Structures are given as structure tokens and as C-alpha cells.
Amino acid sequence: MTTVKTTTYNEAWNGAKQYLTQRLGSTQGQGQDADFGIPIIDIGPSYSSNLGDRKQVAEQIRKACVTSGFFYITNHGIDKQACQGIIRQGQRLFKELSREQKEAISLKKSPYGYGWEDATSTSLQNDVEESKEGFNWSYEEDLDPAGGDGGYVQIDGSTATHVNQWPSEKDLPGFYDGIKHYYGPALQLARHLCKLFAISLSLPEDYFGPMITHPSGNSRFMYYPPSKNPGPLNDSSASGEIGLGAHSDYQVFTILLCSSTPGLEILSPSGRWITAPTVENGIIVNIGDMMMRWTNDIYKSTVHRVVNRTAAARYSMPLFFGINNDQIVETLPSCVSETNPSKYGPIKAGEYVLQRLATTRNY
Numbered sequence: 001m002t003t004v005k006t007t008t009y010n011e012a013w014n015g016a017k018q019y020l021t022q023r024l025g026s027t028q029g030q031g032q033d034a035d036f037g038i039p040i041i042d043i044g045p046s047y048s049s050n051l052g053d054r055k056q057v058a059e060q061i062r063k064a065c066v067t068s069g070f071f072y073i074t075n076h077g078i079d080k081q082a083c084q085g086i087i088r089q090g091q092r093l094f095k096e097l098s099r100e101q102k103e104a105i106s107l108k109k110s111p112y113g114y115g116w117e118d119a120t121s122t123s124l125q126n127d128v129e130e131s132k133e134g135f136n137w138s139y140e141e142d143l144d145p146a147g148g149d150g151g152y153v154q155i156d157g158s159t160a161t162h163v164n165q166w167p168s169e170k171d172l173p174g175f176y177d178g179i180k181h182y183y184g185p186a187l188q189l190a191r192h193l194c195k196l197f198a199i200s201l202s203l204p205e206d207y208f209g210p211m212i213t214h215p216s217g218n219s220r221f222m223y224y225p226p227s228k229n230p231g232p233l234n235d236s237s238a239s240g241e242i243g244l245g246a247h248s249d250y251q252v253f254t255i256l257l258c259s260s261t262p263g264l265e266i267l268s269p270s271g272r273w274i275t276a277p278t279v280e281n282g283i284i285v286n287i288g289d290m291m292m293r294w295t296n297d298i299y300k301s302t303v304h305r306v307v308n309r310t311a312a313a314r315y316s317m318p319l320f321f322g323i324n325n326d327q328i329v330e331t332l333p334s335c336v337s338e339t340n341p342s343k344y345g346p347i348k349a350g351e352y353v354l355q356r357l358a359t360t361r362n363y
């Protein structure tokens, strides 16, 4: 039987801080930028019944994952209306709720940090102030088109339900249904991507299937105010305000939907910040640290941040997709060999995220 070590809060805090410092340090100007970018992958053929078509898409995904760990997907199956609709729900939440209504669902009232947050409650890069506003929620079975299997556990192993803090139907009519309209298809897209990741890693196509029956699906609405000092994109200095500090994502992978205002910047191996372009009907997928660890560092989770350098507001909605929180993550069999032994021990998926989240709280 696999034994898994549990960690104290202090160990987690020190470990997570060390991890971020090391990740930020290791990308400061050492590598080459050749092959580094955010390719656009048409995943339409991956819905084909022909394995060759699915393999062809998986191969493109693999190429992106071993370089930048970021790619756009198009023809992903989520309709335009659902994508526009969810961004609108985010706008409504930030614009239409009063400060008092927002405070009533503040993340400070939630043991898991779910709910509305002002700019200062959390920061991803310690000591760097962020200008964003956010609203966080977690997976719940009512939002899952597959219905879940009744086994959902929180990142700390708790079986508590109804942990999300939604605005009331009176304050924001139709909000929850609006969420469901995009979040449900996005979860199914994530499950589909798991099959493509499995093929890309030379694993059986349904390798991850049993691990995503009650998946971790934390999500956020983000609002980045217009810059007080608009300037050019691809300017590595952060003279504009930092919307979201430099970080890598924690989960297996992120499905990121953005409004048309640019602002996401990814850190290249030579230390340049590259602005992600706006791609019509495109959704960004990026590898998270859990996937990097799981693949023995073969797939990369790249450091990124958000700086809104424009005079317009920016909105986005990342969905941090992970496997069942009670699932043990052990280096994937196709990522170890005699010459490349496993660098990491087994860990419970939820426990790993808990450790990484430990440093972000400012309250």
C-alpha cells in the first residue's frame, strides 16, 4: 500500500514559498526562447471516432506541453454564447453588487477561501500588491453535467457540502444558471482534454477517467481595472500596475477564458514577459504544477502574471481542473525510466493543492 506523508501548516507554508522563489529564480534569463510560444491547436479533429485524428491533436498538445505548457484551443465545442455569457456574469458580479452585498459573500467567511475578494485579501507573489478583484468557487455536483459520483471531497479531505457562497437570486437574478451554462460544458471539455493528455503521454486513452468522477474544479472570476498609466504591450517592465503577481498554477491544468482586453503575460526561458494575444473563439489551456510533478517535470507549468496595460477593464475566468482530491498522485509510468527515475514521492492530490495555496492568504 502506498503511504503518504501529511504536512503541517508551517511546513506547507515554507515549502510553497521555497517553490515559488525557486521557480521564479530558475526562469531568470537562462534559457533559449526558440520553440517557446502559445500555439493555436484546432481540437475539432479530436472529437473524431478515428484514433489517428485524436493522436494527431494529442501530438500537438505534447509539443506545447514540453515547451511553454501554454496553448490555445479552438473548435473546443463550447459555444460562443456560453463563453460570452459567462464573462458577462463576471461583469455583473463586479459591477452590479454593492460593496455591502459583496462583503456578505466575502471569502473571509469561508474556510476554503470561496466567495468575493477585494484586491488585497490574497496575493500570488508574496509582497507584490495586486489590483485584481475576484470571486472564487469550487466544484459542486449540481454544476456537473455528469452529476458526480457522490464522492466529492474538499482539498482537505472534508466531505462538507454547500461551501460556495453565491450571490442571492434577488441580488443577481440568473447568476447561478449563467455559471452552469459555461462551467458544465467546461468540465466536460476538461474531461475530454484528459483523454488527449493521456494519449499524448502514451497512456491508455481512459487512464485518467476513474480519477475525474468527482474532480477538483475550482474556478474564479477575475476583474482587472483599467490601467492608470496605459502603455505598450510586451513591455517587460511592470510599470503598469500588477493585476496578478507572477505564479504558476497549482492544479493539473487550467482552462482560461479571457475577455478581449489583453493582459496575460508568460515568462519565457530567457526572462522576457510575452503578452498572450487575443484569439477569436480561443480558450487558453495551461499546465499546472501538479501535472508537472506528475509527469516528472516533462510537461512544464510556466510562470505567468497579469498586467492590464490598457485603458479598458479586463475580465477572465480560469477553471483550475484537477483530479479527485482523494486520489493519490504518483509519477506517471510513461514518465519514468532507468535513466530518468521519479523525482517525486506520492501525494494526495488535495493535499498538494492545500500546500501550494498556503502562501497566498493575506488575512
Ligand SMILES: O=C(O)CCC(=O)C(=O)O
Pocket: 220, 222, 244, 249, 256, 258, 263, 264, 304, 305, 306, 315, 316, 317, 318
Ligand atoms: O486572468 C488571467 O488571464 C490569468 C489568471 C491566472 O493566471 C490565475 O488566476 O491563475
Ligand SMILES: [Fe+2]
Pocket: 247, 248, 249, 304
Ligand atoms: Fe494563473
